[in-house]
Amino acid sequence: MDHVEIGERLGKIRRRRGMSIDTAAGLAGISKAYWSMLENGKRRFERRGLLEDLAGALGCAVADLTGQPYLPGDQASAEALASLPPISVALFDATLDDVPNDIRVRPVGELARLASRANAASADSRYGLAGHALGDLLSELHVHAVTGDTNTRRAALRALTEACIVAIGAARTLGNNDLAVVAARRAQEAAQRLEDPALGGFAAMSASVVLGRMGARYRAQRVTSLALDAVSDADPSASDTAPAEAAGMLHLASAQLAAKDHDAATAETHLTAASELAARTGERSTLHYDFGPSNVQAWSLSLAVELGTGPERAEQITRMENFDAGLTSAERKAALHFDLARAYVQAEGARDGEAIRHLDLADRVAPLRIRHDPLAFEVVAELDARARRRAWELDSLKARLRVS
Template sequence: MDEGSAASSEDQAIGGRVRRVRTRRGLSLDQAAGLAGIGKSYLSKLENGQRRFIRRGLVEDLAQALSCSVADLTGQPYPPPDRDSAEALAALPDIRLALYDTTLDDVPDLPARPVDQLAALATQANTATDETLYTLAGRGLGALLTELHVHAATGDEPTRQAALAALVEACLAAAGMARHLGHLDLAVHAARRGYDAARLSGDPALVAFAAMQRASALSRIGVRRRAGAIRTDALAAVETHADPSASDTRPVEAVGTLYLGDAQLAAREGRGADAEAYLGHAAELAERTGERNFLSFHFGPANVQAWGLAAAVELGNGPVAAERLEGADDVFHALGSATRRGRVHLDLARAYGQAEGGRDGEALRHLDAADRTAPTRVRNDPIARELVLDLDSRARRRVWELDSLKHRLGVA
C-alpha cells in the first residue's frame, strides 16, 4: 500500500540502506518486494526516496525480508540530539559491561549492598525509565545490575528470590532505556537476562511480563516469529493463574498485556481481524482489573485504548481511530506516565499524518506535544524523525513550530 507521494531526506537515507542491504543479499527488487509483501514499484520508490516510511510495520517488514535488523535500515543509534540524550547514552557502557561480565550463576567476587536497598533502587530506575528520565534511570544502573547478580547467585533462598525479582525490574529499566535510545542489541540482551531471572524466580506473572519485554525488544529488530512464540508460551503458562476476582491481579494484567502485544504484531502484519480480537480480549480483562501498573506496564482500559490507536495506525485506519480516542474520557491522565502519554501523542500525530495533508495541523500539534512530554524518547525515534520531515515536505509555508521540531529532533 502506498503511503503518500512526498519524500524526505530521512526516507532517502533509509531507502539507501534498504538498497545496499538488498544488493548485498543478492536479491532483486522482485524478490525483496515479494518477501516484504509489497509491490516492486513501491519498493523501488522507497529505495529512491519517493515514498516515505511512516509505519513501524513497514520498516520491520523490510528488515525481515532482508534478514537484517531494523537498526540496519534506520541507522540507529543516532548522534545525541540534546544534552539529556548524551548524558543518558553515557550510562549504557556500564550497563553493557555489567550484563556481559555476569551471568546468573557466574558473578565477580564483589561486595553487594543489602538486597532490599537494591530492590528499591531497581524500582526507582524502572519508574524513571517510565518517565523518560533516562539519565536518572541509568545513574548507577550498571553497578546495580552487577550487585543483584551477586545476590541471585550467592544468597540464601529468601535473598535469592528478592534479588531475582529486583533483577527483572532492573533489566526492564535497562532494556527500555536502551531500546528508546536506539541501542537495540543491548535492549535484546537486557530483556533476555530479565526473562531468565524471572524464570528462575518461578513467579508466573513475573515471567509473563518479562516475556512481554523480551518479545518487544525482539520485534524492534524484526524478529517477529520468535517474539510471537515467546508471547504464546508465556500466555499459556500464566493463563491458568489469571483470576480476575482474585486480590492479586498481576497474572490477569500479564495476560492482558500479552494480548496487546499480539494485537500489535497482528496489526503490523496486516491481520486486522486478529488485531481486533486480541484488543477485545484485553479490553474485557481491563474492565475487570481497572487501571493497574505492575512493573510500570500500565495495564488497564486507558492503555488498551492507546494500543488500539497504535494498531489502527499500522492498519492504515489512523484518522478515524484518533478521533475516537480524542473523544473518549481523559486517557492521558489515566495513563499516568510520560512514556505512555508521549507515545499516544506520537501515535495521534502518525494517525493524522495518514490523512495525506488534510489534517497536518493536528499532526503537528500532537507531535509537538509528544516531544514536550517525552523528549528524549521522541527525539531518538526514527518514526518521529520521519514524520516531522514528512510534515515539512507538505508545508505550504514556513511554520515556526515545524522548524522548532526539526531542530529539536536533530533533523534540520
Template sequence: MAQDKAKASPDDQAIGQRSRRIREQRGLSLEVAAGLAGLSKGYLSKLENGLKGFTRRGLIEDIAEALGCSVADLTGEPYPARDRRTAEALAVLPAMTVALYETPEHDRSGRVAALPLERLLSAVAQANALCEESRYALAGRELPALLGGLHAQAAIGSSEQRQGALRGLTEGYVVAFGVARHLGRPELAMQAATRARETAQQLDDPALAGFATLMTASGFSRLGARRAADNVLSGGFAEIQPTADPSGPDKRAAEALGVMHLVSAQLAARSGRADTAQAHLSEATDLAQRTGEQNTLQWHFGPANVASWSLAIAVETERGPGVAERIDADLPLVTSAGRRSRLHFDLARGYAQAEGQRDDLAIRHIDTADRIAPVRVRNDPIARDLVSMVDRRARRRVWELESLKRRLGVS
C-alpha cells in the first residue's frame, strides 16, 4: 500500500491523467507539449503523474491550448451527481437549455402572459439571490417560465413595460449564467451571456450593458478563451468609462467598471502578466474605496470583494501562501454563501501551493467551502484535484480529508 501511495496511482478522474491521455492521442512528446504550454518537461511530467496539482485555472487553460483540446476535455466536466442537492440542481438544466436557445419569436406567451410584470421582475430578482446563495435548483426551477413571461411582456406591453421586461430578461440571463457555470456547463453559460448582451443592447443603460459585457468576458474566460475575453473587455472599458461616476448617485456603471478591472486582473494573472494584473487590481481597489459596498445584480462590488479577488489573483501568480495567510488573518466581510465559499476555496488553493507545509489549513478551508456551498464546490474540477493532491501528500489519515474525499467522489 505504501508503495502504491508513493507512486500516486493513476486516477481516470484526475486532470493530469486526462492530460497525458490526450497528449499521447495527439502524438505529442512530453517535451513538445511542455514547450507549447510554457512549462518544463519535468513539471508537466509531475502534473501528469499526480505529483503536482492544479491549483491554478490558468495552468489548465495553458495545457488545454497546448494540446489542442477544450478545458472541459481536461477537467471532465460536467460531473454526474453524487448527492441529492446536485441531482436536483442538474435537473433544471434541460428546460433551461431550451429556454436559452429559443428566440423571442417562439410563442411562449400562452403559458405565462397573465403574470403581471411586477411579479415577474420580483421572481427573477429572487432567483438571482438564490443563485448567489448557491441554491441552484431553486434558482433555475422556474426560470424558463419567467424568461417566457418576460419575452411576452416585452412583445405586448407598453414602451415602459417593454423596458422593464428587457431589464428583467437581462437579470434572468444572469441567473442562467450563474447556474450553468457552477454546474460545469460553460458552453451553456456562454449562451446565457450572449443572450444577456443582446438584450441589454436594446436598452439605453450603459451600466446594464457593462454587466452583460462582464458576463460575456467571464463566459469566454471559463471556456479558456482568454484572448476573446480580453477583446470583449477592451470594448467594454471604452463604452462604460465615460459614464462611470463612483461618487454620483447612480454608481452602477462604476461598479461594472470595477468588476471589469477585477476580471481583467484575473485574466492577466492567468496569462502570467503579473504587472498588468496588479495595475487592474489597483484600479479596482481605488474604485471600491469610492463606491463603497454595492450589489447591482448580485455582483457584490466593494472593498470586501476586491480583497477576496486579490487572493484569487495571487494564487494565479503563484503567490498563494503569503497572501492567503494575510487574508486569513482578517477575513473580508463577504456576505453571500457563494462569495464566502469562494473565499474559503481560494484560501485552500493558496495554502495548497505551500508544497505540503500548510495542507492542514488547505483541508480546513476547502471543508468550510464545501459546507457553505456544496453543489458549487463539488462541481469544481480544481476542488477535486486539490483534495487528491493533499491526500497523496498526507502522512497520516485525517477524518476531515477522508470525509472530503467521499463528498467529492475522489478515489
C-alpha cells in the first residue's frame, strides 16, 4: 500500500460521504490544497497523527485508508497472522464472570510461565512464536480466573493480564486494532480485579497506544489520565519500581497523544515527567516495557517526528555513544531506528543515506514490526522518489517491503 493508493482511498471515501474537500480539510485541520495533494498522490502520509486526523474527518477507520491488515508476504507473517483468529475466539468466548465448561486446563503455574515466555517473544518481534497457542492459553487462564480458589484466581488474573498484553502487541502490529482494543480492555479488567495499579497502568498504556492509532484520542487520553491517577504517588526509588515504570510509560503515551494534536507544550510536560522518573528508576523492563532513560530518549524522537522537528532531535541522539544500548528488546530497538529513518526523511533529501541505513537496520532487527507498518512503505517510497541513482540498499528495502 503506497501513498497513491492511500490517496485514492481517501478521495473515494470522501466522495461516498458526500463531503467537499473544503469540509473534509477543515475537519482534519489542514488546508484544502494539502488535502487535494494527498488525494492526488502528491504528498505522502508519513505521520501517524495525519492518518488519524484524516480518518477522523471522514468518520472511517485508519485501516480503511491503509488497507490493513496486509496479506502475508512471507512465512513469518503468515504464521503471525494465523495466530490472531484463535485469540479473538478466546476473548469473545469467555469473560471474567462466565467461561465455557468443557475446557481442559493445565496448572496455573505452567500457564503463567507460558505467558511470560510469549511476552519475551513478543518483545523481540517474534509474533508467530508469541501467538502460537495463545488462544488456548487465554481460554485456560479465564477458566482458572473464574473457577479457581483465591490464590489460583490471583495467579491466573496476573498471567491473563500479561497474555493479553502479548495479544495487544501482536494484533496492533499486524494491523488488527479492533482485536487489540478487546485484548486491552480484558487486560485492564483483570488488573482491576487484582487491585494492582501498576499492572493496570501498563495495560492502560498499551490500550492508549492502540486507541491513539485508531484516532480515538479522547478515549486514549481518558484511559491514560485515569491510570496515571492510580500511580501518581509511585516512588521511583522504592525496591519495587513497577508502579513508577507504569507511571513513566503513561506519561510517554500522553506525550505522544499531545504531539499528534500539535500541542508541543503538553507533550514536553509529560516527557519531562517521564524523564524525571526514569532518572531515578534507571533502566528497567517490567513486562518488557523497557522503561528507563534510553526508552524516554527513544520516545522523544517519536514525538519530535510528529511535531516536525525530527532531524534536529535525531542529530542529538545519534551523537551519543551507544545510543540504543539501553533498549533490551528487538521491538524497541527497531522502533528507535525506524523513527531515526522517519526523522532523517524530514530533512528533505539532505540525510537520505542515513535514513536508508537506519531503516535497513530496523528491518533487520525486527522485520515483522517494520513490514506491517504503513509508514514504512511511505518512507521507502519517499526515499525512492528522491533517489538520484540506483542504490542496492534501497533496492533491497523495496524488495523486502514489496514497494514497487
